[in-house]
Amino acid sequence: MPLQYDLLFSENAMSFKKSAIRELLKLTAKPEIISFAGGLPHHDTFPIPHLKEIVADLLHREGKKILQYSTTEGDQSLKEELCKWLAKDGVSVKPDQMLIVSASQQALDLVARIFLNPEDTCIVGLPTYLGFLQSASAVRGKMVGIPLDDDGIRTDQVKDQITRLIKEGKKPKFIYVIPDFQNPAGVTLSLERRKHLLKIAEEFDIIIIEDSPYRKLRYSGEPIPTIFQLDQGRGYVVTLYTFSKIFLPGFRLGWIIGPKHVIEKMILAKQGMDLCTSLFTQAIAREYIKADRLDGRIEKNIELYSKKRKKMLEALEKYMPKIEGLKWTKPDGGLFLWVSLPPSMNSDRMFYEAIKENVAYVIGSAFHCDGEGQNTMRLNFSYPSEDEIETGIQRLAKVIEKEKEKTDKGLNNVVPQSP
Ligand SMILES: Cc1ncc(COP(=O)(O)O)c(C=O)c1O
Structure with a gap:
């Protein structure tokens, strides 16, 4: 009879949940995917x-x-x-x-x-x-x-x-x-x-x-x-x-x-x-x-990331479809911006479509303690190159447009399949 480990674990340990997001992030590891999912500082900033x-x-x-x-x-x-x-x-x-x-x-x-x-x-x-x-x-x-x-x-x-x-x-x-x-x-x-x-x-x-x-x-x-x-x-x-x-x-x-x-x-x-x-x-x-050296280092980080932030904001402006309720934050700093889709759309299910189009983000619901936020997503701009930001946002815009059409036609009621 194999050892029943679950009988030995503490109540705290038994309450740990497998992170759905970790499973999703595994899908973003393929080299052809442009990932806005991570939260990594860029390695060029390491002195x-x-x-x-x-x-x-x-x-x-x-x-x-x-x-x-x-x-x-x-x-x-x-x-x-x-x-x-x-x-x-x-x-x-x-x-x-x-x-x-x-x-x-x-x-x-x-x-x-x-x-x-x-x-x-x-x-x-x-x-x-x-x-x-x-x-x-x-x-x-x-x-x-x-x-x-x-x-x-x-x-x-x-x-x-x-x-x-x-x-x-x-x-x-x-x-x-x-x-x-x-x-x-x-x-x-x-x-x-x-x-x-x-x-x-x-x-x-x-x-x-x-x-x-x-x-x-x-x-x-x-x-x-x-x-x-x-x-x-x-x-x-x-x-x-x-x-x-x-x-x-x-x-x-x-x-x-x-x-x-x-x-x-x-x-x-x-x-x-x-x-x-x-x-x-x-x-x-x-x-x-x-x-x-630290302040000088931070200055250089700011120079690099502010260009990337600008690039992402410009690309969003240029490529995103004109859909009512689609909006994004314009951060004054940091590594991320936040996209809200119309409430009828679902970024959890759209994630799989995005992966098929070789672009990734983090689903917004992962950051909600109440499990809500299915129409939101987080985009990171510090890690991808400016070219990747341009191409990735173009891909994401296409995915959102297609998903919106499907949602409007009521074709989005099936559970999405992992590719
Ligand atoms: C708000 C916030 N707190 C804490 C952390 C943890 O950072 P670290 O453990 O690398 O210092 C992060 C990392 O992304 C963060 O965004």
């Missing part, structure tokens, strides 16, 4: 020659130290460099309010672990970052979605929902937002709404989790203060940063800033996860910042 110099020098000078175990809190000298770097963005914070993490996904896992009991609620955007949905689901937290518009999450509805949840005895623990160039929608939370969110947090005594991987990748418009800055040290905000989109995703390196009490709890949780984040990558990042 390989500088890294070679830094690594050789570091191994020579500090090899015995940086290849060792380290503290869970993170390397003090990296934290000091990061505090100086954040100060340039108006964020005033001390090293003991900071925790170095193995990139933002670990930060999200820490947030879920220290705040959510099974069935505890939190507020998220509709849509929101898929990786957070996974972290919160892993501890059996419940997410309550609030729609977004061009100014980010609808804070008026946040307040109404919290009031309703409190009446039902399900007061949320926190509000999770990605204020700058949100993944997946590309929209930015306005200053008024940032202030409103803080007011709500204060009124109801809950915390705001501000996830900020894209903030420095701004291509147009003026920066808006972070919610952390607006809070002015009152302790209502925890902000998550990562090197993934501005430096190197392969380093798996990020940092969290927040009230000391929260940081201390996170340190305890992190100890049981990985003891410490690699000191080797922390030391390389520290030297890179110290050599004053």
Whole structure:
């Protein structure tokens, strides 16, 4: 009799769901497909020659130290460099309010672990970052979605929902937002709404989790203060940063800033996860910042990605069919934009048609905690070349046009088949 593993797994493990999106993304791996599906920074932005110099020098000078175990809190000298770097963005914070993490996904896992009991609620955007949905689901937290518009999450509805949840005895623990160039929608939370969110947090005594991987990748418009800055040290905000989109995703390196009490709890949780984040990558990042190269690197990223964003917006304008209800966001930064189809259309089923035409996107429903959003999709513009963007959008426009015709004729009621 084979071992019944399912009888041994924890309830949390049994609640893990196989990600439909992973299965779909496997279909996008063929070389002939132009993929707008990933969220990858472009490899041309990786500063390989500088890294070679830094690594050789570091191994020579500090090899015995940086290849060792380290503290869970993170390397003090990296934290000091990061505090100086954040100060340039108006964020005033001390090293003991900071925790170095193995990139933002670990930060999200820490947030879920220290705040959510099974069935505890939190507020998220509709849509929101898929990786957070996974972290919160892993501890059996419940997410309550609030729609977004061009100014980010609808804070008026946040307040109404919290009031309703409190009446039902399900007061949320926190509000999770990605204020700058949100993944997946590309929209930015306005200053008024940032202030409103803080007011709500204060009124109801809950915390705001501000996830900020894209903030420095701004291509147009003026920066808006972070919610952390607006809070002015009152302790209502925890902000998550990562090197993934501005430096190197392969380093798996990020940092969290927040009230000391929260940081201390996170340190305890992190100890049981990985003891410490690699000191080797922390030391390389520290030297890179110290050599004053990070801002220059980000400038170059901005130059590259803003051209690609422009190209995608122009191609959408040029090729998309004139269909009522078909629209897309025009992000001021980040890596993504968000397309909405008329409500009668379904991007989940259209995905297979797109794959047949050698173009891919991420289905919008994957970013909806309520399973809605079937008429939406996320497009990434940082990874494909400008030529690929032009050709890919042309292909996608054709797919949308054909699908619209089929929908209008009522021919879309059959379950789609994987090609
Ligand atoms: C909003 C958001 N948060 C967190 C992450 C995780 O990033 P990483 O773990 O590479 O730092 C991503 C990655 O795409 C993201 O878009």
